[in-house]
Amino acid sequence: MRRAWNWLLAILIGGWLPVLLIAWWWTSSADSTDPFFPPLSQIWEQFKLNWIWQYWGVHVMPTLENLAAGFILAAAIGILLGVLVGSAPTAARYIEPLVDFFRSIPPIALVPVFILILGLDASMRIASIAFAASFPILLSTIEGVRSTNVVLLDTATTFRLTRAQVLWRVRYPNALPTVFAGLQVGFQIAFIVAIASEILGAGFGIGAFTQMSTDSFMILDAWTGVLLLGILGYLLNILFDIVERLSLRWYVGQKRLA
Amino acid sequence: MTVTTIAIAIRDVTMEYPSPEGVKHVLGGVSYDVTEGHYVSIVGPSGVGKTTLLRLLTGLAQPTGGEILVQGNRLSGAPEGLAVVLQDYTRSLMPWLTVEKNIALPLRNARLDNARLSKAQVRERIDGALAEVGLEGNAKAYPWQLSGGMQQRVSIARALAVRPRILVMDEPFASVDAQTRFDLEDLVLKVRADFGITTIMVTHDIDEAVYLSDEVVVLHGRPAQVTDVVSVELPFPRSQVETRNDHRFAELRTRIYEKVRGLS
Numbered sequence: 001m002r003r004a005w006n007w008l009l010a011i012l013i014g015g016w017l018p019v020l021l022i023a024w025w026w027t028s029s030a031d032s033t034d035p036f037f038p039p040l041s042q043i044w045e046q047f048k049l050n051w052i053w054q055y056w057g058v059h060v061m062p063t064l065e066n067l068a069a070g071f072i073l074a075a076a077i078g079i080l081l082g083v084l085v086g087s088a089p090t091a092a093r094y095i096e097p098l099v100d101f102f103r104s105i106p107p108i109a110l111v112p113v114f115i116l117i118l119g120l121d122a123s124m125r126i127a128s129i130a131f132a133a134s135f136p137i138l139l140s141t142i143e144g145v146r147s148t149n150v151v152l153l154d155t156a157t158t159f160r161l162t163r164a165q166v167l168w169r170v171r172y173p174n175a176l177p178t179v180f181a182g183l184q185v186g187f188q189i190a191f192i193v194a195i196a197s198e199i200l201g202a203g204f205g206i207g208a209f210t211q212m213s214t215d216s217f218m219i220l221d222a223w224t225g226v227l228l229l230g231i232l233g234y235l236l237n238i239l240f241d242i243v244e245r246l247s248l249r250w251y252v253g254q255k256r257l258a
Numbered sequence: 259m260t261v262t263t264i265a266i267a268i269r270d271v272t273m274e275y276p277s278p279e280g281v282k283h284v285l286g287g288v289s290y291d292v293t294e295g296h297y298v299s300i301v302g303p304s305g306v307g308k309t310t311l312l313r314l315l316t317g318l319a320q321p322t323g324g325e326i327l328v329q330g331n332r333l334s335g336a337p338e339g340l341a342v343v344l345q346d347y348t349r350s351l352m353p354w355l356t357v358e359k360n361i362a363l364p365l366r367n368a369r370l371d372n373a374r375l376s377k378a379q380v381r382e383r384i385d386g387a388l389a390e391v392g393l394e395g396n397a398k399a400y401p402w403q404l405s406g407g408m409q410q411r412v413s414i415a416r417a418l419a420v421r422p423r424i425l426v427m428d429e430p431f432a433s434v435d436a437q438t439r440f441d442l443e444d445l446v447l448k449v450r451a452d453f454g455i456t457t458i459m460v461t462h463d464i465d466e467a468v469y470l471s472d473e474v475v476v477l478h479g480r481p482a483q484v485t486d487v488v489s490v491e492l493p494f495p496r497s498q499v500e501t502r503n504d505h506r507f508a509e510l511r512t513r514i515y516e517k518v519r520g521l522s
Contacts, residue, residue: 151349158316158342159364159420169363173354250354254402 038220047224055209060228063194063205066122070129071190075183078134082141082179087171092142099135107132107189108196115201125197132193133186140182144175177251180244187240191233206232265329265424265456266292266315272323272481273310284310286481287324297450297457299467301518302477308460311477312428315458316342328424337424341417345429347409351401351416358384358397361416368420387415390452391445407438411445418449427459431466440498443470447496464518468492468510469501476517486517 026040051060085091111128118124148171156166198207210225212218245252273285284307292298300308313319314326317336326333328340341364344350351360361384368375375383388394391411401409410430417425430446431439443466450457450470461467467474468490476486490510492501501507515521 149349151344151346152352154318155342155344155350157318158336158340158426160336160338160367161364162367165366170352173352176354250400250402253400254353257402 035217035219038223043220043223043227046220047227050221050224051228059204059206059209060232062122063198063207066125066129066197066205067190067194069122070126070194071133071187073126073130074133074186074190075137077130078137078182078186079141079179082138083145083167083172083175085138086142086145086175087167089146092146096142099138103135103139107193111193111197111200114197120201125194125202128197129190129193133190136185136189137179137182140178140185141175144178145171147178148174177248180248184240184244187236191236195229263294264291264327265294265296266458267327268292268311268315268324269327270324271311271314271321271326273307273314273319274322283481285314285321286479286483288477288482288484289324290475290484290487292456292458293472294456295454296472297470298459299471299474300458300460300477301462301464301467301474301514302482303518303520304462306477306480307482308462308477309428311482312426312458312460316340316426339423341420341422341425343410343413343417343425343427343430345432347401347406347413347433350413351409353400353402356398356400357388357393357404357412357415360401360412361387361419364416364420383419383421387419390418390449391415405438407434407442410434410442414442414445414449418453422455425455425457427457429461430459432462439466444498446470447494451495464511464514465502468507468514469496469498474510474514476514478517478520485520486514488514488517 022040029037029039030041032039085095107128110132114124114128114131118127152170152174153166156170161169195205195207198205199211202208206225206229210222210229213221213225268288268290271285271288272283275282275284288311300311302308310319314321315333317333317340320334328337331337352363355363362380365375365380365383370379384397385394388397391414393408393411393415396404396408396412401412404412410433414430427446431442434442446457447470449455459467459470464474471490474486474488474490475484476488477483478485488510492504492506492510
């Protein structure tokens, strides 16, 4: 009962401003004749027409598939390399300047290069996403693995855990909260690069749809693309939070007590 | 007549660290034999090198001179059949593992008749160890959900579950309140009576050393040496009230106190 109340309260506190803004947009744009700012009611009608579910298979699924493949690849590379590098202090010193350089390149700038190398198909998009998103994951994994406390490592040594066990049963779980922080940043980058790679050249995908719509002055369609991206990004972030909370139960519980 | 065997032989062990002010001599030729089955406490003033000696005994560090023999074998690395309980229970238990999984972790490498432990055997060890420390029913809890004293019980249970021949404890009761400390001391006495594990404990608490031990080793000086070995011939079972009121208890603590302070 109390929980339900807290939920309701949270929704009310967080929700009143968005609701107010949407209402304001709706009413103030109702009589709009400006071709660039059509009435929200028209955008909404077009949104339902486009995305429920006419273009879902053509444009939404490719974006989501590339995003998922690229992000999973980035997570695998970042975590695997991060655990190895983080547990070998000298290796970290060799690799860090290089990593710092590559991650300083704005990720979107790399897309044209990947287009040049891999062409315009899905492999290019997945590679760009994986490349750009792996850096924050790699860096946070290194950081998390390296910060394992000495007492824990001593304990592991005296109990004769093998090197592999120390890596995967002590250093890795110890790093997980930090790894998740990196995954979150990596995921945002992956989303940006996924859309950017479509805008820079694709026939399918939400980014491509939005770009083609503006190119052909289909302003309503362009608005629905932007709206869909916002909603998708928001929902994916919520999904991410849920996964994080489920995987890090111990961490969340411990923090709540501290 | 009983034949005593030596569990750990510490032979002329020296330890030196390089430091900005030159080489720091921490241990200067420490020799002592730990008798099998004995409870031995190492006491001494703060900073004398007690914890350094303990790190050498657990194989976490190597001495710069002399040698340590465990069951006749020269020590290099963490020896088999040795379990450790550290002072800092909040950092020696894995916060992402439940109590039972913490206990199970070292059992992954345990061998019985050259075979890995079966699931049932692991279960049996966990339940047995938890019963021994009085934590039945807390198997599924996370360490941070338990009080400090209970967490230290978990780390004792984890040590017992590997069925060690030697138990090494570094200030195991220093971070808990006085009442919990008495409870844990009596728990350790019970474990001792149940299993007869050779135990070496570092402590700064002289009363605790006398109460629990067969022998108290006093470290003193810089570099540190063994300045006294005191046999505690108080009868078992011991009790917080009677043992501590025994006039011999008072004499022993006075003698050790003076040695620790370097008064005699």
